[in-house]
Amino acid sequence: MTVTRNATNEVMRRAVDQLPSMIGYWDSSLRNVFANRVYADYFGIEPQDLVGKHIRELLGETLYQLNLPYITGVLAGEQQQFDRTLIDVSGAVRVTQATYVPDVVDGVVLGFTALVVDVSARADVERQRDRAVRLFQITMENAPIGKAVLTVDGRWLQVNKALCELLGYTSEELQQKTFRDLTHPDDIPLADEHLRALADGTLTNVASEKRYLRKDGATIWVQRNATLVRDSEAGDVIIAQIQDITARKVAEVTLERQALIDDLTLLGNRRRLMAELNSLKETSSDRPVGMLFVDIDEFKSINDRFGHAVGDRVLAAIGRRILDNVRTQDCACRIGGDEFVALLHSARSAKGVERLANRVRGLLAGPYNIDGTDIAVSVSVGWSWEPTTDPDELLRIADERMYSSKRA
Known part of the structure; x- marks a missing residue:
């Protein structure tokens, strides 16, 4: 069956009319030769009424001037593509992407085909994306x-x-x-x-x-x-x-220090000693640990004679001497007014602890020079060397030996 030219044209017309994009052809004098149904509907006129109209008349002066650089470019033989926000005949705002393709025959531009695609959905997605990016940037920066x-x-x-x-x-x-x-x-x-x-x-x-x-x-x-x-x-x-x-x-360290450190001597306090002893209980080890228990003899007489301020300075000086004579892994504490305990993790034998007790007794003895006044001091020292499974016994034995030393 032979298909006539008119029938072919009619098929092509229906096919183009069914496309969702605006398609039109404009000659070199900028008058419309063809427009599909979508193109005509956008401007609210019938397709046959669009034929012969000048593009300026269709677009209006404002839009025509905006598009004129692209019209000039396509008539010079160069394809043009650009985005444009338009308001159709019903007042709906549409974001479009327009493509102008020159119709060139034997080097002469006879006109151009205009393809206008509605990209409003894509533009809305891009706006939402850009808004999300902007909100993220604002949140970051502020x-x-x-x-x-x-x-x-x-x-x-x-x-x-x-x-x-x-x-x-x-x-x-x-x-x-x-x-x-x-x-x-x-x-x-x-x-x-x-x-x-x-x-x-x-x-x-x-x-x-x-x-x-x-x-x-x-x-x-x-x-x-x-x-x-x-x-x-x-x-x-x-x-x-x-x-x-x-x-x-910093505040936590300060609070911890206040909780475990004696402010006067900067040794550990009673709470620190008890924490160390409890830790020994938890290890449940039979390995012995050494302890020294130091008490200042007749310390009340120092306070009565020279005043509590001088007594405090004597205590601080004694604390420094104790600290200077124990090792880093050991724990020296002031547990009462004039009582000091050193927990000797570094000790290796009972004889070694006993020798250290005798040496500390001499090291801590006075005199202590406070503002030019020599203050005589003597101390009593007890010691113990017991398994860590019973740290209370460790403290009790050292305390008893200290009082035996004091009585002697």
Whole structure:
């Protein structure tokens, strides 16, 4: 069956009319030759009434002037593509992408085909994406605590102002570093362990207290919370919140010191000694531990004669001498007004503890020079060497020997 030219044209017309985009042809004098149903409907006229209209008449003066550079370009033989926000005949706002394709025959531009695609849905998605990105940026920049985006190998990708101020670096400087460059050396192993756990999925988030090194060399404590965000397209990243807790850590150390340290002598206090003894109970070891129990003879007479302020200075001086004569692993404490105990983890034998007791008795004896006055002091020292399974017995025996020494 032979298909006539008119029939072919009619099929082509129906096919083009069914397309969702605006399609039209304009000759070199900018008069319409053809427009599909979508094109005509957009402007509220019939397709046959559009034929012969000048493009300026169809678009209106304002839109025509906006599109004129692209019209001039396509009539010069160059394809044009641009976005335009339009309001159709019903008042709906549409975001479109227009493409002008020149019709060139034997080097002469006879006109151009206009294809206008409604991309409002895509534009709305892009606006929502841009809004989300903007909100993220606003949140990052205005957050009162440090925020950062890192790669799974620990490189800083994005950092906010608060983090830069906390660490003393610019964002550009931080982006040249990894978190290891800023982490205190003692905290790197645990930080690496957390990073591996996030990367392999063992953990989805981590929270820890760690130390960072500022650009000026200062060490600060931070509360670090990190979460892995998986993205098959952009790549996995770690979102981190970093809050300065240095003041809190200093306060904790101060409180701990106040709880366990004797302010006058800077030795441990009774609470510290009891904590050490309880720790010995928990170990349930038969390994013996040494102890010295020191009491100042007739200390009340020093207070009565020279005053409590001088007595306090004598106690402080005695504390320093005790501290100078015990090893680092040992624990020296002032447990009462004029009573001192040294728990000797370093001791190796009963004879060694006994010899140390005799030496300490001589080391702590006066005189002590306080503001030019020599104050005579003598002390009584008891000792013990007992298994750690019964630390109470350790203290009792040392106390008894101290009183035996005092009576002698």
